[in-house]
Amino acid sequence: MNVLRVFLNRVSGLWTKRRMEARMQEELHCHLEMLEQEARQRGESPEEARYAALREFGGVEQTKEICRETRGLPAVEAVLLDVRHAFRGMLRVPGFTLLVVAVLAVGIGASTTVFSILNTLFYKPLAYPHPEQLVMMGEAYTRGQKEGPMAPVRYRDYEEWQRQAQSFDRIVAYRPQGFIVNSGGEPERVRGERVARGYFELLGVRPMLGRGFSAGDHSRGGQPVVVLSEEYWRGALGGRADVIGQTLRLDGSAVTIVGVMPGPLRATLIEGGARMWTPLIPTTAELAYDKGSVSVLARLKPGVALASARSEMAVVSQRLAGEHPDPDRDFTIRVDGLQATLAAAASAPVAKVLIMAVVCLLLISCVNVSSLLLGRATERSKEVALRIAMGADRWRLVRQFLTESLAFALAGGAAGVGLAYLAIGWCSARMGPLMANDGVDGFEIDGRVLGFALIVSVATAVVFGILPSLRGSRVDVSGTLKEGGRGHSGGSRRQRLTGMLVMVEVALSVVLVASGGLLLYSIRQFWRFDWGVPLDHRLTMQATPIERTYDTDGKRRVFYNQLLARARELPGVEAAALVNSMPIHTGAHSMQAKGAAAEPAFAGYRVVSPGYYEAAGLGLRGGVPSLSPIPATARRWRWSANRWQPSCGRARRRLAPGCRWTALGGPWWASRRTCRRVWSGRRSTRSPFRICRSARGPCVCCCAWRAILRRRRRLCGR
């Protein structure tokens, strides 16, 4: 208590310094005069009285000094003095200061921008209560020892998990889905999710208007309802308060709006942001569906560790496998923290390269500033020599130099944050609409980002300041002072040392510039990568027929055929075709080949309409694809040998497709030859695509069809 009071008093002493000084001077003066007067009254001469007073009082200047030290915080005052000195020094050479600050601002600004983007996307804690308890659950292929990425879960497995798992407060399934909203004008596709009971309660979000889903909403035959996101409510419905109870035409049927959820829900970032939610009431087809269809989110019970939940789910997984043995399914259950899943995306190659490039840039600016300061330190050797001559010790000088570096770095940091602010504004404006799909409404500079900028600034100050400060504080005093106005430290050895330092710094910066340039080049190469598919003059299109209206295969086929025919008639369109999943896109459409080889081989496949090769511009090896029919009932596909997976050889393998055969509707054709290598996503999943064609035109798959259009070249406006 007392210590605190004394400390606060001392701190306040830093501000009331002038007043306190005046008070002390007057008080001591008064005291001395009184002593003098007393001595004079004793009969001493004025001069003697004066000496007597001083004798009795003791050292006046010492007393003042002790008082000053008691009053404030001497260490802080020294630092403040250093800071003031540093800023004065900066103002004395404005051009130099501007250069240094600009160089630092670029380095710090770039790293702050990148950090802020990564922070917004991956590291910012999820805005839910106890976000550390939130986990994603899914199934993962086990390929040998390696666990594959998380895949959707079968609905019935999800129900089993709910029954058996004890580690979780709640386990809730959801399924991303595009809804077609028809509110009078143009129908609009809106990203949404069908969610099982307790989804909002699991996340811990409360509706800002109306209510969430009730038990009745999830019962079969209940009144269809929808919950909107704040974003959709404000954007499409104008944020009217009276929307609750009104109806919206969703996928062709009237649905009652019961609530509005606040803000973008960032759990949905993984799947792409949802704008509206409807209750997930599985249809009989979905219940019977043999492939993963739902994603699963869960909240751990308080105090349950992720590891124990994982081991419990491993037991559940084994038990389920024992109950329903299926040799085609090599799955394990994967449980990952939601935040970790988000953060894992930050280790994407582009992010890594970006971080490295930014670090390079920062180091380049450090090295450059270091060289500049080194030059300045040499110029200032006279000043330093003078200060040493007057009794400053080495440590004091190093501190002075470091304070100056810090002042430069902080000024650079402030300018850098300003630059980052501009850069982020620019990024948000350009990427905002893209990011909005992912539930991110723009990048921002928050406390974490500012903290990051501060830490980076201080760190750079140490990095670029340490060498000049050590070098600058070592001066041959007598030599320098003797040289007079030249202000140059003599001695050939010393100059050689300085020369070497400059050489090292220049070499370092050349290396850094080269590596930074290479890294930026690799980022560029990421975008210019030859995916094996020409990306120019290609348009894509997606259309989902409403299930209610197009309820049979025949109707859907007519719809798609019409779509394709009309697309081909569009002016400027040269070719159009349908495909179940875009080239490059890593869809869930893969087949597992089972055969002689010990390791199962996976192959992605595409179901395409005639003319796909022309529309997509896939150059075929061996000219026209030779297609041979394979009856769907035989369930035997021919696996042609290809150059990219020699392990497959020419052996015949049984393919276990990702999609159910019947859902695809046969008969099917498989091409003997593969087309050019088409890359899919990351290098690790490079499986050559098999391109198959349906003889009867497009048929219904478990997914919506995509159209790919080729534009005529001269129409290229952009």
Added chain:
Amino acid sequence: MKEGSKADVLQGTLDLMVLKILATMGPLHGYGIAQRVQQVSENMLQLNQGTLYPALLRLEQRGWIDSEWGRSDNNRRARYYSLTAAGQEQLAVEAENWERMAGVITRLLQGT
């Protein structure tokens, strides 16, 4: 000056002296306090009057004494120090401590 004829002020005792003097005499300026110390000690104490001021500053920082400008007897502007309530309590505590300490020392000296 002969060794032992005048005692140095013991560490920490100056604070106690100042507190006690302010308690008995009421508000006083620095010179007044110094005079009082000399007077009570009958010049047995070696006191650099300057050392009084850091002590006063310390006591003020701790909130035991208060100070304000006032007029001295011969109408000179001077800073007057007075005891606060907290200072009163502190005086009691320190006086007790001192008596206990003095008692220990006395007993020790008598014992030999």
